Amino acid sequence: MEKEFLSRTYRFGINGNEPFMLRRKVWPYLLGLxxxxxxxEQLKNTYRAKYYNDVVEWEKMEKIVRERDQEAFVAG
Structure with a gap:
């Protein structure tokens, strides 16, 4: 069934009465997310929480990188 859906989507696109809403629902599946x-819908909150945790971790790393860059710049 999955291969049939992917094949039809590839050939005919995503259409319907509300194609934008339908596209919004099928993209996570088409992308393999x-x-x-x-x-x-049940996984959305999990992904959202993981995203915000990743951003916090990235900001910590970014701070360290900026400090090291500043130290290297001052040291000349």
């Missing part, structure tokens, strides 16, 4: 048996 979500398994075909999972419900993306």
């Amino acid at each position: 979500v398994n075909w048996t999972q419900d993306f």
